[in-house]
Amino acid sequence: MGEGVSYPFLDFPSIIDITLYKNNYYDNLIITKLKRNVMYESPPELNDVYVVSAEDLKNTLYTSFIKEIDAVRSLPLSDIQRRATSLFFLDKILSNYKYLRYVKINVSNEENYSRLNKNEKIPSIFFNYKINMLSINLTEIFSTSDVKEINHFLINSGIVVHDDFLGYDHRIYIRTSEMISLLINSPVKEKGADLLLSIIDNKSENDNPLIMLITDFDI
Numbered sequence: 001m002g003e004g005v006s007y008p009f010l011d012f013p014s015i016i017d018i019t020l021y022k023n024n025y026y027d028n029l030i031i032t033k034l035k036r037n038v039m040y041e042s043p044p045e046l047n048d049v050y051v052v053s054a055e056d057l058k059n060t061l062y063t064s065f066i067k068e069i070d071a072v073r074s075l076p077l078s079d080i081q082r083r084a085t086s087l088f089f090l091d092k093i094l095s096n097y098k099y100l101r102y103v104k105i106n107v108s109n110e111e112n113y114s115r116l117n118k119n120e121k122i123p124s125i126f127f128n129y130k131i132n133m134l135s136i137n138l139t140e141i142f143s144t145s146d147v148k149e150i151n152h153f154l155i156n157s158g159i160v161v162h163d164d165f166l167g168y169d170h171r172i173y174i175r176t177s178e179m180i181s182l183l184i185n186s187p188v189k190e191k192g193a194d195l196l197l198s199i200i201d202n203k204s205e206n207d208n209p210l211i212m213l214i215t216d217f218d219i
Contacts, residue, residue, distance in 0.1 A: 011097070011098055011099055012099065012134040012135065012136050012199075013097050013099070013131045013134055013135075013209075014099050014100060014102070014133050014134065014135040014212070015100075015104065015131075015132040015133035015209075016093070016100065016103055016104070016129050016130065016131055017103075017104045017106065017131075017132050018090075018103060018104070018105055018106070018129045018130075019105075019107075019108050020086065020105055021110060022109050023109070024085075024086065026065070026068075026085045026086055026087055030060065030061070030065075030086065030087075031105070031107055033060050033064055034050065034052055034056070034057070034060055034105070035050070038053075038056040038057075038059075038060065039052075039056070040052045040056075048106065048107035048108075048109075049104065049105070049106055049107070050104075050105045051102055051103070051104050051105070052102070052103055052105065053102055053103075054094060054101055054102060054103055057090070057094065061087065061090060061091065065087050068085070069087050069091050072084060072085070072087065072088045073088075073091070086127060089127035099135050104132065130209075131203065131204060131209045132207075132209050132210070133209050133210045133211075134176070134204060134209050134210070134211045134212065135212045135214070136199065136211060136214065138213060138215045138216075139214065139215060139216050139219075141199070142195065144219055146191075146195055147216065147219060148219060149190070149191045150192040150195055150215065151215055151216075151217055151219075152192050153186070153192030153193050153196070154172065154192070154213075154215070155168070156188070156190070157182050157186060157193075159172060159174065159179075159182065160172055160217075168217040170214060170216060170217060171212060172213040172215070173210060173212055173213075174213065175210055175211070176200065176204055176205060176207075176209055176210075177205075177208045179196065179200070179211060180200060180205065183196055183197045
């Protein structure tokens with residue numbers, strides 16, 4: 001059981017959504033190597049969309065592009081802002097999101113795209129991605145007493161319902177926007193609601209991913 005509140009937000013995403021461009025040199029290399037060397041799912045209703053495991057993507061990057069990644073890692077911040085490629089950003093994502101399981105890759109044929117953010121005083125490279133799912137194990141990040149407070153709120157708010165045979169389900173699936181609404185509009189001020197609200201960052205609120213909350217009702 002976690003002691004106190006110690007939870008890097010970067011641990012939560014388990015599925016993300018990215019876009020790679022065929023007309024970008026490194027993007028196209030990544031796409032080609034993934035299609036050639038790893039198992040992937042391609043939804044029949046979608047064109048140029050591939051779902052790969054985070055482990056396969058990591059192995060592909062660090063097997064085929066480790067020299068390029070190491071070169072960018074060694075650059076000063078001022079140069080990274082101007083010279084970073086998708087390799088740099090994917091390396092950061094895969095290094096920090098330790099619970100990441102799958103990556104949905106959208107392949108774009110767009111020619112007039114740009115990852116350069118010209119709205120800043122110093123133009124810099126950015127890499128957009130969307131969080132599709134968060135996996136949050138409450139027992140790993142909160143103390144036992146805090147988990148009990150959260151469980152109390154989950155039961156009182158009707159997010160979980162007791163089953164006479166199975167008891168309470170220790171895995172709860174809820175959309176981020178729905179959970180935030182329940183937390184904010186709770187008629188009774190509860191510590192458990194405040195604790196849950198504290199772990200929803202701005203990106204998760206904007207992306208509105210599905211959340212899998214994992215708790216323990218037997219503590």
